[in-house]
Amino acid sequence: MAPPTETLTAERILEATEEVLRRHGPAKATVVDVARALGVSHGSVYRHFRTKAALREAVTKRWLDRTAERLAGIVVADGTPEERLRAWLAALFEAKRHKAGDDPELFATYTVLTDEVGTVVGEHIADLTAQLTRIIADGAGSGTFAVPDPAAAARAVFQATGRFHDPCYAREWTTPGVDEEFTAVVDLLVRGLSSRSR
Amino acid sequence: MAPPTETLTAERILEATEEVLRRHGPAKATVVDVARALGVSHGSVYRHFRTKAALREAVTKRWLDRTAERLAGIVVADGTPEERLRAWLAALFEAKRHKAGDDPELFATYTVLTDEVGTVVGEHIADLTAQLTRIIADGAGSGTFAVPDPAAAARAVFQATGRFHDPCYAREWTTPGVDEEFTAVVDLLVRGLSSRSR
Known part of the structure; x- marks a missing residue:
């Protein structure tokens, strides 16, 4: 888990998303998993990517x-x-x-x-x-x-x-x-x- | 169902197999379905095609x-x-x-x-x-x-x-x-x- 004090950038979210996808596969990976991997709330992730679909598209x-x-x-x-x-x-x-x-x-x-x-x-x-x-x-x-x-x-x-x-x-x-x-x-x-x- | 008096040829079995595949899909189609469609025993089908795999290959x-x-x-x-x-x-x-x-x-x-x-x-x-x-x-x-x-x-x-x-x-x-x-x-x-x- 990354230290939550680091600034949460779109790039950091995408890195974490790729890692979550690698671990859970495309069917099971959720925004909550991504937030957990970053040690942030899922609301923080949604501030950068408004939907799960947008996050999947971006990654x-x-x-x-x-x-x-x-x-x-x-x-x-x-x-x-x-x-x-x-x-x-x-x-x-x-x-x-x-x-x-x-x-x-x-x-x-x-x-x-x-x-x-x-x-x-x-x-x-x-x-x-x-x-x-x-x-x-x-x-x-x-x-x-x-x-x-x-x-x-x-x-x-x-x-x-x-x-x-x-x-x-x-x-x-x-x-x-x-x-x-x-x-x-x-x-x-x-x-x-x-x-x-x- | 075809009249069982007709000679059971490999070609007739393959025709019936294609029809069964069309109806049931590749996952569910069985040799028993093929035999039933032809009005014959599944043993008669196996005399032409020794395994289900051989039948699928032939069709x-x-x-x-x-x-x-x-x-x-x-x-x-x-x-x-x-x-x-x-x-x-x-x-x-x-x-x-x-x-x-x-x-x-x-x-x-x-x-x-x-x-x-x-x-x-x-x-x-x-x-x-x-x-x-x-x-x-x-x-x-x-x-x-x-x-x-x-x-x-x-x-x-x-x-x-x-x-x-x-x-x-x-x-x-x-x-x-x-x-x-x-x-x-x-x-x-x-x-x-x-x-x-x-």
Whole structure:
């Protein structure tokens, strides 16, 4: 239990919520559990998050944002658009695979939560697709990629690589050969983006 | 109830099993229910399928094979490899979408069953990928596709189009714009296969 004298910030509440979710699972975790873990009244928690649903949304958004923040650096890094595209897709796969592998209970919990909070997930996907769009637009600008509509191409690339980031495939991420499969799909997509003549 | 004088074939048992699964769901359907629907003893059913698991496997295989059989015609149809590839992927999407939309309960039932019978699903995917390989190999042979390993390319195409045939995406198959998304992904993959120079 954290000392109650510490200032109760939204971030501290979200940290405690993640811990409670890890321990109790998504079905049983309550705001009272979160308040107890922080040594505060549940009223104090409600002052930051007006409903249990709002708290669940916020903790899910925080979890998804962690991945998006890691990837944002690659968008503006050095390297050709093709290098950044490959690095970005590999980093997304790695981030999801680590989340699933390092803490399977928490990953399962968030998979349940993401099913509940469609809007938050939609924003996360829009955020990631916007990052991809920037990389692909750079490639279109420099003539590496022959893409009339970078945003549409980014959506297609994101969807075509779902096997390597969508939680419904988490079971496949540790099967032998999955890295070769990832590379084969990415190679094919990069060739599709790069194609100059049709 | 069917007249018990009719010969009890494996096919009749599987038809009855599908009907029982549709009515009772995968958790509750029993061999006794199947026997009752056919007006025979459960021993007669066990003479064709030695265990309940074997029966569930066979009925799932039959369901999956129906899709594979519909697609097999496209592999050997007239048309360029690109035309057949596009037609095949579109037919797979349509077949799955119809299964999900026309009879959602039965689709949900089979989604549970396919989770149980990994081997049957693996064979189904191998079967579909072999069909795709034939089309892509035709394209490689005629010079339409620049693909050193048609089987690997077929796996990549199958996996990259998972959003449009994997049951875990069934909820997305009726969202507005999904047909445009399908076309964008397929266009990108066809360009990737067709790419001549790198």
